[in-house]
Amino acid sequence: MRTLLLRKIAGLILITCCSLAAPGQPAAREVGGAPAVRAAARSTAIAQKPAITVPPNRFAKDAEWWKRAVFYEIYPRSYADTDNDGVGDLKGITQHLDHLQALGVDAIWITPCFPSPQVDFGYDVSDYRDIDPQYGTLADMDRLIAEAEKRNIKIILDFVMNHSSDQHKWFQESKKSRDNPYRDYYVWRDGQGPGQPPTNWISLFGGSGWTYEARTDQWYHHFFYPQQPDLNWRNPKVEQEMFDVVRYWFKKGVYGFRLDAVDTLFEDPAFRDNPNDPGKNAYGDPNQRHVMDSKLPEVHTQLQGLRRVVDEFHGRVLVGETWTNKAEELADYYGPKNNEVHMPMYFNLTVINRLSPAAFREKIRVIESNPVGGWPVYVLSNHDIRRHIDRYGDGQNNDKIARVMAALYLTLRGTAVLYYGEEIAMENNDPKRKEDVKDVIGQRGWPQEKGRDGERTPMQWNASANAGFNDGATPWLPVHENYKTKNVETQTSDPKSMLNWYRQLITLRRSHPAFYEGAYVPLLEDSDSVLAYARKSKDKTGVVLLNMTASPQKVSFSPTQLGGSSAKPLLRTSDAKDIDLRNVTLEPFGVVIAEAGSAR
Numbered sequence: 001m002r003t004l005l006l007r008k009i010a011g012l013i014l015i016t017c018c019s020l021a022a023p024g025q026p027a028a029r030e031v032g033g034a035p036a037v038r039a040a041a042r043s044t045a046i047a048q049k050p051a052i053t054v055p056p057n058r059f060a061k062d063a064e065w066w067k068r069a070v071f072y073e074i075y076p077r078s079y080a081d082t083d084n085d086g087v088g089d090l091k092g093i094t095q096h097l098d099h100l101q102a103l104g105v106d107a108i109w110i111t112p113c114f115p116s117p118q119v120d121f122g123y124d125v126s127d128y129r130d131i132d133p134q135y136g137t138l139a140d141m142d143r144l145i146a147e148a149e150k151r152n153i154k155i156i157l158d159f160v161m162n163h164s165s166d167q168h169k170w171f172q173e174s175k176k177s178r179d180n181p182y183r184d185y186y187v188w189r190d191g192q193g194p195g196q197p198p199t200n201w202i203s204l205f206g207g208s209g210w211t212y213e214a215r216t217d218q219w220y221h222h223f224f225y226p227q228q229p230d231l232n233w234r235n236p237k238v239e240q241e242m243f244d245v246v247r248y249w250f251k252k253g254v255y256g257f258r259l260d261a262v263d264t265l266f267e268d269p270a271f272r273d274n275p276n277d278p279g280k281n282a283y284g285d286p287n288q289r290h291v292m293d294s295k296l297p298e299v300h301t302q303l304q305g306l307r308r309v310v311d312e313f314h315g316r317v318l319v320g321e322t323w324t325n326k327a328e329e330l331a332d333y334y335g336p337k338n339n340e341v342h343m344p345m346y347f348n349l350t351v352i353n354r355l356s357p358a359a360f361r362e363k364i365r366v367i368e369s370n371p372v373g374g375w376p377v378y379v380l381s382n383h384d385i386r387r388h389i390d391r392y393g394d395g396q397n398n399d400k401i402a403r404v405m406a407a408l409y410l411t412l413r414g415t416a417v418l419y420y421g422e423e424i425a426m427e428n429n430d431p432k433r434k435e436d437v438k439d440v441i442g443q444r445g446w447p448q449e450k451g452r453d454g455e456r457t458p459m460q461w462n463a464s465a466n467a468g469f470n471d472g473a474t475p476w477l478p479v480h481e482n483y484k485t486k487n488v489e490t491q492t493s494d495p496k497s498m499l500n501w502y503r504q505l506i507t508l509r510r511s512h513p514a515f516y517e518g519a520y521v522p523l524l525e526d527s528d529s530v531l532a533y534a535r536k537s538k539d540k541t542g543v544v545l546l547n548m549t550a551s552p553q554k555v556s557f558s559p560t561q562l563g564g565s566s567a568k569p570l571l572r573t574s575d576a577k578d579i580d581l582r583n584v585t586l587e588p589f590g591v592v593i594a595e596a597g598s599a600r
């Protein structure tokens with residue numbers, strides 16, 4: 001659904017792809033110092049024995065390990081702050097690896113932790129080969145990689161390819177003169193006249209997509225903030241430099257990259273204007289179809305080149321920030337021979353804002369039937385997208401609904417990318433006042449657009465002050481007031497907690513053939529109350545029934561449909577034991593996962 005309210009960058013990028021998808025349609029939307037002793041003393045790591053133990057992942061050493069994996073996104077500013085400066089750090093992540101292992105996480109994607117002025121909280125990189133002092137040192141990263149590996153957890157970093165920070169030495173050089181050796185690392189053009197940018201392109205973060213530099217009397221292009229100048233991927237030197245960055249981190253033991261904003265790598269070589277659509281966005285700019293500054297075919301040539309670099313190394317993987325609502329376009333990201341991005345993230349569940357089995361079924365059908373057989377990668381929330389407990393929650397049954405959604409994407413055929421905190425049902429903590437907003441999107445778009453702070457608040461580890469995020473310094477964003485119950489420590493020992501629901505689901509994915517290798521088969525395709533499907537492996541049939549309503553629902557299957565009428569319950573939200581597939585009653589927002597054709 002389109003909205004003039006530019007809710008999130010995710011939404012903003014979708015606007016781009018929607019525009020392309022439907023031409024003619026309107027566009028919518030330690031640091032040193034802190035004593036190490038203190039960090040070690042204040043441990044928020046798991047103290048108790050978990051009520052549920054997730055078995056090891058038997059596929060962890062496979063070249064295609066990522067197909068049987070659970071990924072987990074960490075926003076490093078918000079995970080754990082060991083030096084008590086209000087901002088999370090790499091040592092904080094290392095300190096909590098046991099939590100991630102106990103949860104059954106195979107890989108963690110850490111959003112940018114490289115040196116950065118933090119205008120866009122790390123998505124403005126000023127050095128691609130180092131760690132921002134706020135987050136620690138290269139030695140801390142080496143230790144994180146080594147400690148994670150001991151637990152069979154792989155580290156995925158964020159590759160901000162489209163743009164660097166304006167503080168990067170390349171840009172600092174580039175802006176000095178028109179004949180500087182770094183000039184062509186960025187996209188510079190003459191204006192159309194005094195005060196007239198080269199094209200009408202608008203920035204996704206508001207205002208013109210061009211900024212004028214008086215020193216050289218030219219404009220530079222930035223798809224995002226002016227402090228994020230676009231790199232010129234038509235310059236082979238940029239490609240060489242950036243590909244070497246990838247090799248550098250792989251040699252350190254990093255297992256992959258999440259590719260930021262890949263759609264925006266190239267601009268129209270003739271620099272033609274984007275078509276405007278009626279209306280204005282939340283920043284007061286014209287709605288625009290980004291056909292000249294986004295999704296150019298050259299993106300795919302570039303991704304194939306990057307893939308060749310990745311293939312120089314064993315088992316490395318590319319994860320894409322890839323927004324599209326068209327199956328064919330999605331296939332393009334996998335590449336014609338599955339030779340581009342291994343794991344283009346499928347965001348189409350995130351644009352469904354109500355619990356609609358029909359809508360989910362359709363989106364699953366699209367990815368399942370993608371023409372190149374690309375591996376599905378499911379996302380429900382991230383640092384740009386409102387937490388799904390808030391998107392689908394009705395205010396009364398939020399935790400039940402969160403269980404339904406967890407059951408959905410952890411039992412589908414595909415890799416699930418979890419967002420930190422969802423395993424304890426963390427909720428958005430949106431700013432109440434403009435003066436509290438940290439995200440520039442929210443500062444510019446207030447009050448229609450409150451920005452992304454709400455989904456980026458500190459991880460809730462325990463019931464002590466600041467939820468155990470740190471030792472008492474004011475966190476960069478406020479901790480949600482629900483932390484006394486919604487925290488890892490409290491939920492670890494409670495077998496019925498959300499945390500243990502996640503562990504049970506991940507256990508199922510790791511241990512039951514229907515769930516680690518079964519085909520997806522939709523069931524009850526006419527139901528708009530229950531989302532049902534089977535996962536069929538050679539010998540086993542798993543059945544998943546998700547009641548997406550606040551009323552009890554009865555469903556039935558013929559004995560022939562699933563190889564018999566009896567079923568062995570594997571996991572369910574109620575305590576009821578027996579399942580007769582001819583007559584199943586699901587409680588409101590109930591989940592039943594069973595093995596069909598085999599009685600208890």
Ligand code: NOJ
Binds near residue numbers: 009260321
């Ligand atoms: C997408 C990232 O997820 C978002 O947080 C960032 O603001 C933009 N790319 C620009 O890098």
